[in-house]
Amino acid sequence: MAEKTIRLRIFRYDPDLDDSPHYETYEVPYVEKMRVLDALNYIHEFYDGSLAYRWVCRASQCGSCTVMINGKPAPACKTEIPVGTTEITIEPLRFFPVIKDLVVDLEKGYRRFLTLRPYTERASKPKRPEIIMPEDIEPIKELRSCIECWACVSICPVIAEIWNEYAGPISMRKLAELSLDKRDILDRVSIALVEGMYHCTTCKNCWAVCPQEIKIPEKAVEKLRAMAMQKGLAPLPPHKVAIASIRNYWNPWTVPRGQRVRWAKDFNLPTKSETMFFAGCSPSLLRSNLSVNVVRIFRALGEEIGYLGKEERCCSSPLLRVGEIELFKEMAKANIESMKKAGAKRIVVTCAGCYKAWKEDYREWFGDYGIDVYHISEILGNAIRNGRLTLKYSPANDMTVTYHDPCHLGRAGGIFDPPRKVLKSIPGIKFVEMSRIRENSACCGSGGGVKTARPNLAAMIGSRRLEMVRETGAEAIISCCPWCEQNLEDSIKWGGFPDWKVKDLVDLVVAALVVGE
Structure with a gap:
């Protein structure tokens, strides 16, 4: 029996030697439950000892091995390569300068992080060990489990546009943790407000990639915003x-x-x-x-x-x-x-x-x-699957479409397959996917109050999503959220994009509606 193998397409770049980045592909033996780090170690040991990447603990506790795996940040030591996979692409974390290959310089992130004074500030040094009650730990237990892998920063749609104005999910998490720590004396809520607390779209991309599954939008950002309201510092x-x-x-x-x-x-x-x-x-x-x-x-x-x-x-x-x-x-x-x-x-x-x-x-x-x-x-x-609803050809539906996953329906609600199954059942529709879909879908930019208070930021984020639409060659964008649809339409005008149609799934269905017998 032939040995199972998998191809790894790896980003390679040495700024001291190379004019530009390139990719190299390696074929390595595959075994079930193999992790990405195992494959990288195999390449380093048997193919190319010059391949640069970080790793320390092999137990998803330090975060050092986090890289982009098929466009999504994740710890290489924790990410299993699924059975049946033929190729994966490995790249360095986004938004950081590359030192070499998969190793990035995190200094920019840490410098910004350290300006927040990310440690407990006390009025005076404790004279004896403090007794911290379980009820005081519970509110911050999830928040303090962060391993500082920087995955959340590398996927954040706001960081991609205005990192100079927004400290990012890792910082909001830390500020929320310290604001809930009764020992801390600093006004962390005011700091969060200055650091762009209201720029977050609550898209949950950070939660989706977090190895610790920290609900940063709900447990950090929305908590900080609520505390700001209580202090009279908010709303905008x-x-x-x-x-x-x-x-x-x-x-x-x-x-x-x-x-x-x-x-x-x-x-x-x-x-x-x-x-x-x-x-x-x-x-x-x-x-x-x-x-x-x-x-x-x-x-x-x-x-x-x-x-x-x-x-x-x-x-x-x-x-x-x-x-x-x-x-x-x-x-x-x-x-x-x-x-x-x-x-x-x-x-x-x-x-x-x-x-x-x-x-x-x-x-x-x-x-x-x-x-x-x-x-x-x-x-x-369900109605289409059970034969209770059949759809006919309509000239209005004769087009190539792509689907935008709304953050609060997809990542938050787990609704990914139903809209796609419906689209594929509509005669005349040619369905094409964007580069980022489902759990890894890009935010449209409208959520979390951003479109209301920062419409230009919403349009910037929306425009980045529209670039992904352009790559598909689609004539229309379909979604299942009217607020996403509104922002995508506004972003088309704001960014000078082609006059794509933006439609809701139900509009296409009604155009093709025939009742089943």
Whole structure:
């Protein structure tokens, strides 16, 4: 039997000798459960002793061996090479100068990190060993597990654009840890504010690559923002307007409450049903065709769907993201209570932000409230698979499309396959993928309150995503989040990109809708 092998395409560059970087490919013996570091060590020992890379502990405790593996930062010692893999690409961490090959100079990062005084500052030196109670450790336990591998920095969409203005996820994590440490006397929240705390899009890319799975957006950034609110240091002026609007109008854009239900005026939807549609602010006010099309889909399926109408409030995800906790809790509780009164057993949403709020955030704050939550892409995927929904060719769908994974639906919610399966089932659609997809998908730039307070930053991040669209040759960008779609459209104009169509998945489905027998 022939020996199994795997090819490693490795970035090579010695600034003292080479004019430019290049890649070299090595073929090494493969065994099951082999780690990337094992392959690098084999190359170094048997093929090329000049290959430069870092490693120390081999146990994912020091972070020194972290490199880009197929475009995603990860510790080489922890990353198994899956069975069936034929080739992987290994590159140095992004955003740092290359010393040689896979070894980067982390000085820029550490210098920035050290300006934060990343250690416990005390009023006086303790005279005896301190007793720290378990309840004091619990809030910072997850945050202090960081191994400083710098993976989070190398994947951060904000760092890619304005590292000079944003200290990055590793620093926000440390500032949150110290702010929750009762021994520390510095005002870490003010430092976080100066270091760009409100630049974070809460895209969860940092969490997705963290070897310790630290939830930096929720446990660090949003915690710091909430503490800033409590101290009267926040919100930012545009966020203040949005918060007041949500309090008074139940939406972020000071639109009168009555306009929220205009899209539903021709449907005569029941206000009580076991299946309830939570339309949300964007699908009600900015892209109301989405809400209309969701109802059309359910009627094509022969299913009743209810709608709260004037009782529907903002899901309050924007409040939680910017640190307005009390109003978030008030609005979220009211939404849950309204759905319970409506007799809901399942809620269907079409907005990624609403999905994360109902599916994850509400349960994080209030526990299991006894109602299932589905994104419309899940409903569509199941209906097509079960033969309850068939789709026909429509000239409107005769195009090449690519799919953008919304951060709060994909990484946060784990919804990757349903939208793709639906797209592939639509006649006329030619589906192509971008270079970064699924768990490693690039952020569009709109989340975390960034589009509201820093629209230019949102457009910068969105433009970087659009460069990936350009590489595919697609004519249209499809997504499952109206806020992503809005920012991608704005970024197309801001960056002078081709006039790509930006559409929601439900729009394509309705154009091709035929009810199954």
